Amino acid sequence: MSKATAAIVGPGNIGTDLLAKLQRSQNVDVRWMIGVDPTSDGLARARAKGVETSHEGVDWLLAQDELPDLVFEATSAYAHKANAPRFDEAGIQAIDLTPAAIGPFVCPPVNLDVNISAPNVNMITCGGQATIPIVAAVSSVVPVEYAEIVASIASRSAGPGTRANIDEFTETTSRAIEVVGGATRGKAIIILNPVEPPMIMRDTVFCSIPAECDRDAIAASIHEMVTRVQEYVPGYTLRADPQFDDPREIWNGHARVAVFLEVLGNGDYLPTYAGNLDIITAAAARVGDLMAAAKTGVSA
Amino acid sequence: MSTAPETVVAATEKPRIRITDSTLRDGSHAMAHRFTEEQVRLVVHALDGAGVEVIEVTHGDGLGGSSFNYGFSAVDDIKLVAAAVDEATRAKIAVLMLPGLGTVKDLRQAHDAGASVARIATHCTEADVSRQHFKAARELGMETVGFLMLSHRATPEKLAEQARIMVDAGAECVYVVDSAGALVLGDAQERVQKVLDEIGREAQVGFHGHQNLSMGVANSVLAYQAGARQVDGALLALGAGAGNSPTEVLAATFERLGVPTGVDVSSALAAAEEIVRPMVSRIPHMDRSSIVQGYAGVYSSFLLHAERAAERYGVPAHEILQRVGEAGYVGGQEDMIIDIAMQLAEERDLGDLAALGTR
Numbered sequence: 136m137s138k139a140t141a142a143i144v145g146p147g148n149i150g151t152d153l154l155a156k157l158q159r160s161q162n163v164d165v166r167w168m169i170g171v172d173p174t175s176d177g178l179a180r181a182r183a184k185g186v187e188t189s190h191e192g193v194d195w196l197l198a199q200d201e202l203p204d205l206v207f208e209a210t211s212a213y214a215h216k217a218n219a220p221r222f223d224e225a226g227i228q229a230i231d232l233t234p235a236a237i238g239p240f241v242c243p244p245v246n247l248d249v250n251i252s253a254p255n256v257n258m259i260t261c262g263g264q265a266t267i268p269i270v271a272a273v274s275s276v277v278p279v280e281y282a283e284i285v286a287s288i289a290s291r292s293a294g295p296g297t298r299a300n301i302d303e304f305t306e307t308t309s310r311a312i313e314v315v316g317g318a319t320r321g322k323a324i325i326i327l328n329p330v331e332p333p334m335i336m337r338d339t340v341f342c343s344i345p346a347e348c349d350r351d352a353i354a355a356s357i358h359e360m361v362t363r364v365q366e367y368v369p370g371y372t373l374r375a376d377p378q379f380d381d382p383r384e385i386w387n388g389h390a391r392v393a394v395f396l397e398v399l400g401n402g403d404y405l406p407t408y409a410g411n412l413d414i415i416t417a418a419a420a421r422v423g424d425l426m427a428a429a430k431t432g433v434s435a
Numbered sequence: 436m437s438t439a440p441e442t443v444v445a446a447t448e449k450p451r452i453r454i455t456d457s458t459l460r461d462g463s464h465a466m467a468h469r470f471t472e473e474q475v476r477l478v479v480h481a482l483d484g485a486g487v488e489v490i491e492v493t494h495g496d497g498l499g500g501s502s503f504n505y506g507f508s509a510v511d512d513i514k515l516v517a518a519a520v521d522e523a524t525r526a527k528i529a530v531l532m533l534p535g536l537g538t539v540k541d542l543r544q545a546h547d548a549g550a551s552v553a554r555i556a557t558h559c560t561e562a563d564v565s566r567q568h569f570k571a572a573r574e575l576g577m578e579t580v581g582f583l584m585l586s587h588r589a590t591p592e593k594l595a596e597q598a599r600i601m602v603d604a605g606a607e608c609v610y611v612v613d614s615a616g617a618l619v620l621g622d623a624q625e626r627v628q629k630v631l632d633e634i635g636r637e638a639q640v641g642f643h644g645h646q647n648l649s650m651g652v653a654n655s656v657l658a659y660q661a662g663a664r665q666v667d668g669a670l671l672a673l674g675a676g677a678g679n680s681p682t683e684v685l686a687a688t689f690e691r692l693g694v695p696t697g698v699d700v701s702s703a704l705a706a707a708e709e710i711v712r713p714m715v716s717r718i719p720h721m722d723r724s725s726i727v728q729g730y731a732g733v734y735s736s737f738l739l740h741a742e743r744a745a746e747r748y749g750v751p752a753h754e755i756l757q758r759v760g761e762a763g764y765v766g767g768q769e770d771m772i773i774d775i776a777m778q779l780a781e782e783r784d785l786g787d788l789a790a791l792g793t794r
Contacts, residue, residue: 283502283503283504285504285767285768285769285770287767287768287770287771290560290561293564295563298561298563298564298566299563299566299567300567301534301535301564301567302534302538302539302540302567304535305535305536305538306538306540322499322502324502324504324535324536324767325535326535326765326766326767326768327535327558327561327564327765328558328763328764328765328768329558329560329561329588329765330762330763330764330765334763337770337771337774339504339770339773339774341503341504343503374774374777375774375777375781378773378777380747385506385507385509386503386507391503393503393770393773395770395773395774395777
């Protein structure tokens with residue numbers, strides 16, 4: 136069985152964790168890890184795992200005789216904006232883990248099917264990957280006028296990029312709650328908690344729902360969605376059954392469902408508490424796996 | 436506001452302290468974020484008349500706080516800010532924002548509505564998430580204040596290091612914020628001192644107190660004596676938990692100490708008694724739950740949320756708050772209150788008290 140070939144650009148924590156996940160894929164063969172620093176630990180780690188590496192960046196990758204089918208970019212929005220047109224020109228399908236958002240937002244169990252051939256897809260944010268499946272599960276049953284998510288992550292799992300531009304998280308996630316989750320209006324909140332030992336990622340999803348609706352159908356849809364996310368994030372769990380609150384005047388007469396999630400990472404390279412980082416690499420690996428399967432004609 | 440120009444201030448006079456009144460922001464917690472425009476106008480008019488220099492007006496959780504998680508505002512923040520700006524003749528109008536919840540976009544809207552002081556709040560160890568907001572606030576020409584929340588959770592040294600980050604990002608003052616009302620006297624003063632040692636040459640230091648252990652005013656005085664030059668208060672202590680240091684008590688106390696505040700004591704007393712009291716259905720006080728907040732170091736804003744969850748799930752509010760303290764939840768994690776209430780209800784249903792703390 137032939138696998139699709141892939142390169143990872145960006146040998147940092149995310150790229151390294153992604154490599155570990157993709158090395159388990161039946162459909163993707165990561166052949167190259169690309170960085171810009173010859174002394175990079177990430178490149179050394181990738182070499183130790185039998186992956187060809189280069190510190191000469193995307194220029195080197197694109198100069199090779201054989202080009203990858205897929206590229207995963209885990210650098211920065213700035214770098215991906217420059218690289219994306221080059222990947223596109225070379226016919227390489229790009230999975231973007233940066234905030235660049237050149238291609239459509241993708242959340243695997245929600246809208247990967249319609250984007251499976253897109254030249255470039257964006258993995259939204261960690262909080263988006265954790266919560267948008269739930270918003271979509273609710274909005275597939277009833278209209279969701281407003282959805283709000285609260286992502287709590289361990290301080291240690293928030294890197295300098297997130298900290299320098301936290302508005303990017305809230306704005307991107309809010310938009311994706313609407314575009315992918317199907318809510319008319321979305322709002323995202325992120326909290327960094329420094330408690331030791333580090334807290335496992337927690338996410339809460341609040342959706343407004345009609346005053347009169349089939350709550351059992353909503354709960355069933357949520358449970359089914361959780362099972363689907365668990366296929367690629369085994370540590371994705373409900374802390375409790377969905378909680379329904381009766382309509383209130385201050386909610387514009389709507390009722391509310393609240394969903395409490397915990398995301399325990401797989402501990403491939405990143406620590407298990409960093410479920411936020413794990414879920415975005417897991418989602419990217421899932422996207423790559425299914426894109427590769429579509430390319431090679433293998434059913435995933 | 437001092438009406439006397441600097442030049443005629445006697446050389447022996449003690450340095451002045453600026454009181455920022457947060458009735459219309461921290462007090463918003465106690466009002467479940469239901470302030471009306473008319474109420475805002477009345478309070479601003481009274482504070483402005485009393486000589487309060489800075490009046491903070493925002494949802495209790497800052498710009499963008501109106502939400503399921505924190506409670507929806509009755510009236511949009513920006514509308515309330517605009518009303519406050521319109522009503523004030525001398526006072527500056529301040530807004531609070533918490534990065535991760537509010538954004539630069541919100542800050543711009545508040546500035547457009549006339550807010551001139553940006554108060555940017557982070558958990559006491561996470562100051563670096565505020566850099567983009569300080570930068571934006573300074574570019575907008577706003578006065579900037581940094582808020583290191585739940586300050587009891589960091590050592591004085593750590594707090595000083597975090598204050599440095601805010602000052603380097605553009606903060607003109609950094610507050611030691613006792614969000615849980617957990618700092619007891621020397622704990623507060625030492626933090627102010629260390630922060631001042633670090634940033635005192637470039638920026639002011641402030642103190643924001645809560646009354647959960649009844650220390651708000653005393654801590655504010657100690658903060659002043661250590662060198663803080665800004666403190667927060669709220670009329671009638673209207674604020675989260677057992678409330679804030681009461682503005683009228685701060686004014687009276689500092690006057691007795693011979694420290695100029697610019698606030699007229701009898702006007703502040705009148706504002707508290709005649710303007711705010713009739714608006715308030717629930718005056719913050721030191722009850723079992725709010726004392727537990729001070730004692731266990733829990734974010735004061737969690738109080739009403741814990742009471743609601745207590746009612747919804749049939750478990751005691753003070754037990755929820757105790758558990759929140761043990762879990763180390765920080766400001767903004769109001770959703771975890773429901774999570775804990777559900778756990779307590781489950782443990783109760785199991786009749787398994789031995790499971791306490793095992794999850």
